[in-house]
Amino acid sequence: MIKLENATLKRSLGLWAIVGLGLGYMTPTIVFDTFGIVSKETNGVVPLAYITALIVMLFTAISYGKMVKVFPNAGSAYTYTRETMNPHLGFLVGWAALLDYLLLPMVNALIIRIYMVSVFPNVPAWIWVVTYVAAVTGINVWSMGKTSNMNTILVVFELVLIGAFLVLAVVQFSHGMGKGTVFTFDPLYHSNVRLSAVLTGATVVCFSFIGFDAVTMYAEEAKDPKIMPRAIMLTVFIGGAVFFIASYFAQALFPDVSHFKNTDDTLPEIGLYVGGTLFKLLFISGAFAATVASGLASHASVSRLLYVMGRNGVLPKRWFGYVHPKFRTPAWNVILVGLVSLLAITPSLELISSFINFGALIAFTFVNLSVIAFFVFRKKRYKTAKDVFSYLVMPLAGAGLTGVLWSNLQKDALIFGIIWSGIGFIYMAIQTKFFRKQVIDFQLDEAEKTSIL
Template identity: 70%
Template structure:
């Protein structure tokens, strides 16, 4: 029997962190500043702090689960293994809405940037060229994807540091608040808690990407670095977002400076550093978006591959196939590229409004998976430390995610529910009217993976359904 190809373990800690940061697109803080400043009455840094706290609780849950289940698949794998295969499928299906659409959003952004610079060139040419490059790099190797992503992330980070220095100089010269130390960006008269939470629901999704690093579990050189990679991605991303928001809020205490509050990055660059810096700042945004495109394309192809390998996406022979030379999931990468080509038509607002639903589904069920695995299966609730780690903290993470659910935009909720409905119909067809157990659709895990079965008899029934 021929040996089956597997994903290549080529990623170190900082390569994984860079992929997570690339996915998060650090320049988002400047693009959305005008919108969030209006929503929060001028306390954008506070919104980012609240979002960081919410994400840290969920990041801790991701760290716990990735120690137990080493395969790629993230929330899909964790829910499938700890609760039920059918529920795992629906979580994975919901997360696909987020993962599949983000590469499409990045392609739309690239199209917008390039059309603004070269209006005489048809927009479809830019989409075709960009998607072709990103898809080609992802097919070629994960190491090539990682290296190019790292270069783009470093470039964007350097430009953000230059922005902070220029803004500090302008502040000390009298711009905005005229100081580097002030409580105004955090709280002032007229600010309300509901307003801050409304802003938090917008900026929280800037953090989407820290969870995507779990998709690279099977490509990490050392599986033990994954929990650290998750936390570092959240913390470094959170610091970048907070510092960017802090200095920008000091320089622009209200939104009266901006002619276009929907995308303030170009105007921020112009007002802080002049025309030359504005061009560099737009280039920074372009690099950050391209990095996000590479990382998000790689992530969703891994999720599609794992779901196909498990037999819940058909045909299994295509979704589960690993190219023997490049050691990458060929068909999922090409499929993601094909979906990204839809960026030729839709608007950014239409596509981005649909992303949030899948992310919140994933965050919620990762927190619940910790409780299902450690408390229900392993009964680790008899000591105070275990009770705190495996019950209280995940419950707080789930509750804080619930707050974001409450403020979710109606369009995103409707689109998400329709997508889930399609998933239920697909699952019914795949299981012949739910007469076949989901776990019987394919081999549960790839040969050589380290996922662990439950350690007590009480979970044997649910585990049996996955085998």
């Protein structure tokens, strides 16, 4: 084991490498995987659910951009809450965020399992999960640069396949499929649309946007930390545009879910109905590439969050704060995430995605509140109308809109999330002797805490 201070994360990522990691994390093809689930929830207005989620995400993305300027470090919501509000609260936010960061790599393994079983139904499902997890874990241990390069190739491939889907959809419209035209308002509104259903759908799809916030985990590996706010906004806008366009075409082609045998993951059947067996295989290969890209990015992100929490002593430093001396990656954390991902052998996509949203919405809420805590209460930036709008109104709107999604979380997700948070609270209470003393080094070094306001 090396001394922790002798190894640091390597600054090797440019703007588009980070945006690519964000898009890879978001997995653009996930819109087709969850289409059946969200179409049922929203009564056939999936693109409206994505627009609703995008509006919420934009407010929160602006808050992330503000905070990453102040704290250009890995750790994301955990770091911002810890440094602007309270170290114990920061730990609880980081612990809750771990829920979605840890489970998303497992979701990717689960989706890979579904794809491969649909193509090779006679092969045991566990073989695909183990093979996939071993490959992703190995690449992440090896090099962040290799992870980024592989991710970029896979993201470009999946975007090309989505483009091919749009072209084939236009052909199918001309043959009378679905609404029979590209230009229809039904995917956005019809007589059976209910606001509560749209909000429920938006809560489901908000996990698709997890990726714009995850790029903040690469702040310590960016060649220039100043690019981070721009990387966040580019990730949100590009990802949101892809989600909206793809879901609009899919909803226009399939006004309801009656065509699908498996609504838990409709991508294979969408590919079959739009382009036949050959395109189904190509579409699955593109989705496979997208899922691997997301797996690489999400695996890397959660490993960095665990690293920061370990480096600060929140989690056992000897394990979680370790950086491999040769590869300069948090190797033990990468392996741990791989082991958790092996649990993808049995769960359902809908169940795990609902659990992910609990942690994500907590992180989004507290990033918005951290803007207020830092700029309004600490820096006293409330003396002009511009400051009030930027540092109070905007983040309050982001927190409030996130709260609307909170109210539509599934009951199972709330129960599991509360149990998870309770475990974190108990751990923190033990670590701090029931809050009588601070045994955790929460403060950043001056070299780390470089504001670029």
